[in-house]
Amino acid sequence: xxxxxxxxxxxxxxxxxxxxxxxxxxxxxxxxxxxxxxxxxxxxxxxxxxxxxxxxxxxxxxxxxxxxxxxxxxxxxxxxxxxxxxxxxxxxxxxxxxxxxxxxxxxxxxxxxxxxxxxxxxxxxxxxxxxxxxxxxxxxxxxxxxxxxxxxxxxxxxxxxxxxxxxxxxxxxxxxxxxxxxxxxxxxxxxxxxxxxxxxxxxxxxxxxxxxxxxxxxxxxxxxxxxxxxxxxxxxxxxxxxxxxxxxxxxxxxxxxxxxxxxxxxxxxxxxxxxxxxxxxxxxxxxxxxxxxxxxxxxxxxxxxxxxxxxxxxxxxxxxxxxxxxxxxxxxxxxxxxxxx
Amino acid sequence: xxxxxxxxxxxxxxxxxxxxxxxxxxxxxxxxxxxxxxxxxxxxxxxxxxxxxxxxxxxxxxxxxxxxxxxxxxxxxxxxxxxxxxxxxxxxxxxxxxxxxxxxxxxxxxxxxxxxxxxxxxxxxxxxxxxxxxxxxxxxxxxxxxxxxxxxxxxxxxxxxxxxxxxxxxxxxxxxxxxxxxxxxxxxxxxxxxxxxxxxxxxxxxxxxxxxxxxxxxxxxxxxxxxxxxxxxxxxxxxxxxxxxxxxxxxxxxxxxxxxxxxxxxxxxxxxxxxxxxxxxxxxxxxxxxxxxxxxxxxxxxxxxxxxxxxxxxxxxxxxxxxxxxxxxxxxxxxxxxxxx
Numbered sequence: 001x002x003x004x005x006x007x008x009x010x011x012x013x014x015x016x017x018x019x020x021x022x023x024x025x026x027x028x029x030x031x032x033x034x035x036x037x038x039x040x041x042x043x044x045x046x047x048x049x050x051x052x053x054x055x056x057x058x059x060x061x062x063x064x065x066x067x068x069x070x071x072x073x074x075x076x077x078x079x080x081x082x083x084x085x086x087x088x089x090x091x092x093x094x095x096x097x098x099x100x101x102x103x104x105x106x107x108x109x110x111x112x113x114x115x116x117x118x119x120x121x122x123x124x125x126x127x128x129x130x131x132x133x134x135x136x137x138x139x140x141x142x143x144x145x146x147x148x149x150x151x152x153x154x155x156x157x158x159x160x161x162x163x164x165x166x167x168x169x170x171x172x173x174x175x176x177x178x179x180x181x182x183x184x185x186x187x188x189x190x191x192x193x194x195x196x197x198x199x200x201x202x203x204x205x206x207x208x209x210x211x212x213x214x215x216x217x218x219x220x221x222x223x224x225x226x227x228x229x230x231x232x233x234x235x236x237x238x239x240x241x242x243x244x245x246x247x248x249x250x251x252x253x254x255x256x257x258x259x260x261x262x263x264x265x266x267x268x269x270x271x272x273x274x275x276x277x278x279x280x281x282x283x284x285x286x287x288x289x290x291x292x293x294x295x296x297x298x299x300x301x302x303x304x305x306x307x308x309x310x311x312x313x314x315x316x317x318x319x320x321x322x323x324x325x326x327x328x329x330x331x332x333x334x335x336x337x338x339x340x341x
Numbered sequence: 342x343x344x345x346x347x348x349x350x351x352x353x354x355x356x357x358x359x360x361x362x363x364x365x366x367x368x369x370x371x372x373x374x375x376x377x378x379x380x381x382x383x384x385x386x387x388x389x390x391x392x393x394x395x396x397x398x399x400x401x402x403x404x405x406x407x408x409x410x411x412x413x414x415x416x417x418x419x420x421x422x423x424x425x426x427x428x429x430x431x432x433x434x435x436x437x438x439x440x441x442x443x444x445x446x447x448x449x450x451x452x453x454x455x456x457x458x459x460x461x462x463x464x465x466x467x468x469x470x471x472x473x474x475x476x477x478x479x480x481x482x483x484x485x486x487x488x489x490x491x492x493x494x495x496x497x498x499x500x501x502x503x504x505x506x507x508x509x510x511x512x513x514x515x516x517x518x519x520x521x522x523x524x525x526x527x528x529x530x531x532x533x534x535x536x537x538x539x540x541x542x543x544x545x546x547x548x549x550x551x552x553x554x555x556x557x558x559x560x561x562x563x564x565x566x567x568x569x570x571x572x573x574x575x576x577x578x579x580x581x582x583x584x585x586x587x588x589x590x591x592x593x594x595x596x597x598x599x600x601x602x603x604x605x606x607x608x609x610x611x612x613x614x615x616x617x618x619x620x621x622x623x624x625x626x627x628x629x630x631x632x633x634x635x636x637x638x639x640x641x642x643x644x645x646x647x648x649x650x651x652x653x654x655x656x657x658x659x660x661x662x663x664x665x666x667x668x669x670x671x672x673x674x675x676x677x678x679x680x681x682x
Contacts, residue, residue, distance in 0.1 A: 022497050028557075142495055146674055150491050151638075153654050153675025154483055154647040156363050216369075216679030289677070291646045297636045305632045306495040313494050333487055333674050334494025336630070338557030 004030045005319055008071055008099065010090055011079035012036035012060060015104060017050045018308040019077050024056065026337050029315060033071035034060045037080065064090070068097035075315050078103040082202045084115050088122075091133065095125045100318050101133040104311050106203040108135025109145070110327050113209035123325035132321045136314050136328055138306030139165060140203035143283045143297075144266050145210040146328045151285060151293050152215060158289035161211065164267040166281045167300050168274055169249060170237045180270050181228065183240040184247045189228040200226045201268045204254035208264050212256060214329040217263060219256045227251045235273040248272055313337050345371045346660055349412055349440065351431055352420035353377035353401060356445060358391045359649040360418050365397065367678050370656060374412035375401045378421065405431070409438035416656050419444040423543045425456045429463075432474065436466045441659050442474040445652050447544040449476025450486070451668050454550035464666035473659045474666045479647030480506060481544035484624045484638075485607050486551040487669045492626060492634050493556060499630035502552065505608040507622045508641050509615055510590060511578045521611050522569065524581040525588045530569040541567045542609045545595035549605050553597060555670040558604060560597045568592045576614040589613055654678050 007023050009016050012034060023031045034046050039062055041049050047056040061067050068076075076094035081087050084107040091108075094101045111119035126133045135141065144163050152158050169176055176182075181189045181198040192198030205222050212219050231248035234241070242248045249271025256264035274281060282298035317331045328334070348364050350357050353375060364372045375387050380403055382390050388397040402408050409417070417435035422428050425448040432449075435442045452460035467474045476482065485504050493499050510517055517523075522530045522539040533539030546563050553560050572589035575582070583589045590612025597605035615622060623639035658672045669675070 018497075025498070138495060147491065149676045150488065150674050152677035154479060154642045154650050155677045156359075156646055156650045156653075157366070157680045158677045214674070214676040291643045293638060293642060295636065295638045297634060301495045301634060302632045305497055309495050309497045312497075329674050329676065331673060333491050333555070333670050333672075335490045335555040335670065336493035336496045336499045339498045 004028060005075060005315055006030050006032045006071065006073045007315065008033040008035065008067060008073035008076045009079065010035040010064060010076055010094070012038070012041055012049060013079065014304060015307055016079035018304065019079055019311055020046055020050060021052075022308055022312045025339055026312065027340055028337060029312070031056065031058050032073050033067040034058055035064045035067050036060050036062060064093055068094070068099065073099050074319060075100045075102060077311055077315070078105065079311070080105070082106045084108060084111055084118050088118060091122055092125055095122070095129050095131055095133065098129055098131060100131045102311050102314055102318055103133070103135045104137045104307055105135060106137065106140055107206060109137065109140035109203060110206040110210045110213075111135065111325060113205040119325060127324045130323045132318045132323055133325045134314060134318050134327070134331065136310045138301055138303050138310060139268070140206040140210070141328055142306060142310050142334070143301055144268070145207040146334065147283075148211055148285050148287070149214045149329055150333070151295060152287055152289075154291075155287055155293065156290040158215060158287055160263055160265075160288040162265045162286045162288070164284040165300055166269055166274060166279060166284070167303060168281050169270055169272045173239050177240045180250045181247050182249050182272055183242050184228075186228050186230060186247060189247045193226045198226065198250060200250045200252035201270065204252070204266055207266060208254055208256040210327060210329060211264055217258060219258050219263070222254060222256050224252065224254045229269055229271045231277070233276050235276055237272050240272060242272065309336070310334060345369060346416060346656055347371050347373045347412065347414045348656065349374040349376065349408060349414035349417045350420065351376040351405060351417055351435070353379070353382055353390060354420065355645060356648055357420035359645065360420055360652055361387055361391060362393075363649055363653045366680055367653065368681055369678060370653070372397065372399050373414050374408040375399055376405045376408050377401050377403060405434055409435070409440065414440050415660060416441045416443060418652055418656070419446065420652070421446070423447045425449060425452055425459050429459060432463055433466055436463070436470050436472055436474065439470055439472060441472045443652050443655055443659055444474070444476045445478045445648055446476060447478065447481055448547060450478065450481035450544060451547040451551045451554075452476065452666060454546040460666060468665045471664045473662045473664055475655060475659050475668070475672065477651045477655050477669055479642055479644050479651060480609070481547040481551070482669055483647060483651050483675070484642055485609070486548040487675065488624075489552055489626050489628070490555045490670055491674070492636060493628055493630075495632075496628055496634065497631040499556060499628055501604055501606075501629040503606045503627045503629070505610075505625045506641055507610055507615060507620060507625070508644060509622050510611055510613045514580050518581045521591045522588050523590050523613055524583050525569075527569050527571060527588060530588045534567045539567065539591060541591045541593035542611065545593070545607055545609075548607060549595055549597040551668060551670060552605055558599060560599050560604070563595060563597050565593065565595045570610055570612045572618070574617050576617055578613050581613060583613065650677070651675060
């Protein structure tokens with residue numbers, strides 16, 4: 001960590017933009033390149049694209065290979081899509097360029113959970129080039145896995161884990177409303193779950209597998225459920241109106257079982273304006289064990305900022321780690337990077 | 342972690358006894374030796390000394406060197422005293438025997454905080470023998486440092502940290518009552534603080550230094566204050582009676598400053614029966630930053646169980662770590678070891 005770490009950011013949406021901003025605020029990091037998929041962003045200064053009001057000297061490009069060749073980053077932060085299959089080419093491109101990788105693709109939080117074959121392929125590629133690959137983010141990657149695991153460290157024994165992340169989707173636009181089924185009628189919601197257009201939360205299998213692996217538990221199966229949160233009041237945001245009887249969001253839950261017992265239960269009800277029905281947003285973790293631990297973070301750690309923060313804060317730990325595809329539980333305790341003083 | 346890790350436990354008080362019990366409950370660990378300072382415990386089976394109601398086959402000894410020679414432990418867990426100067430010989434003895442060390446001596450949570458010379462000596466000895474040395478415990482070692490650091494990982498920036506651990510000393514006996522000044526008159530309390538008989542919490546400089554180092558902060562100074570918690574009601578336990586106007590415990594606080602700003606403030610008011618005056622026990626962490634994070638664990642993680650748990654749970658991570666004197670923030674995220682199923 002003696003010298004500045006050169007960072008390429010791939011993805012210039014809300015997350016990639018926030019990551020660029022945070023990288024530039026950290027004396028230990030230097031933004032050396034920014035890659036966007038959108039042609040309209042190419043050839044423009046990062047400061048203009050992100051409306052900083054000043055030039056950064058870093059131009060956005062659509063050509064990732066050129067960006068790697070020119071800027072020779074130590075680390076590439078990938079902030080493009082959620083699924084491993086969608087981000088595999090980007091991940092391999094970064095590895096082949098000799099860069100460590102931090103990915104916020106949800107499935108990368110534990111690639112072995114659902115894609116052991118692709119995970120092995122990434123692991124071998126990373127080891128071959130002597131670089132480290134990590135998936136992280138606020139969830140999966142922090143609240144419903146790393147924080148639970150960390151708290152369990154103060155337990156003599158653990159019988160069962162229950163955790164709940166209650167958030168408010170009000171700030172989000174039409175895409176999120178659609179993928180969470182906000183504003184649908186109950187029958188539309190069920191149809192949307194069935195045809196895959198209502199996806200709920202991406203990352204439950206990854207969180208449950210991370211917990212089980214860290215705690216040395218062998219699970220028989222992981223089950224997920226998506227249920228409509230039916231509103232009993234009118235809920236209105238800038239982007240959606242939910243009438244009484246309509247769907248305010250998706251109550252997505254996941255359970256990990258061993259020998260018929262539910263050992264891990266994670267709940268992530270995502271909706272607009274839960275407080276209109278007296279539901280307080282927050283992150284809640286209960287570990288039944290010796291001792292019992294009940295934790296609450298109110299309000300919840302915000303998803304956008306939390307994901308930006310975990311991605312950037314892990315950069316120095318990734319640079320110092322052994323080569324290969326790692327997870328958050330293989331690395332030292334997360335921590336905030338120092339800013340400018 | 343493929344094979345069973347052989348563990349020697351040094352110290353057979355409340356902590357050492359609980360550690361023995363937990364080690365024996367973990368399939369990944371084997372208790373191979375137990376060392377006590379008390380002559381009356383020597384030559385007796387651990388099961389008899391700890392009143393398990395059954396024999397363990399492990400005899401308690403007063404002779405540490407003999408115990409190391411005979412049992413060849415992979416790891417020695419030291420649970421004897423609080424200060425580095427008091428536990429240095431034990432630590433070096435374990436290192437010389439080629440054992441990794443987990444110590445619950447409070448000052449070992451960050452030996453560089455107050456004893457950089459001794460820390461370097463331990464570090465060199467450990468590296469020389471290829472073993473790892475770690476200090477841990479519930480506090481310092483977890484609640485007021487590791488957990489804060491972990492939460493900060495979800496922050497884009499951190500301005501100030503405030504944390505408070507509010508506990509109830511009711512279960513504790515005369516020694517703790519005395520070192521916390523419970524049951525004294527206010528003027529006795531002040532005299533006790535002055536002459537060093539009322540010590541309050543041991544571990545604040547260690548926690549503050551751990552946080553500052555992990556977050557890359559340079560502090561100018563660390564200040565501590567010990568104030569009497571004057572009771573306005575009668576508080577009675579098995580071991581002490583506190584009349585109104587007397588001292589129910591010690592409000593011990595510590596602050597870390599940089600450039601005249603208080604960046605870290607830790608509070609640990611320790612008293613008997615705080616709920617009699619409407620004070621709820623708990624662990625509370627507030628990080629002022631982007632985002633702000635407010636965490637509460639109610640009731641607090643119990644000190645005894647938490648210390649036993651952190652010490653034993655870190656054993657596999659210590660065995661897998663690089664040689665030398667490390668701290669909790671150098672190692673992967675803590676986690677509960679699997680038990681018998």
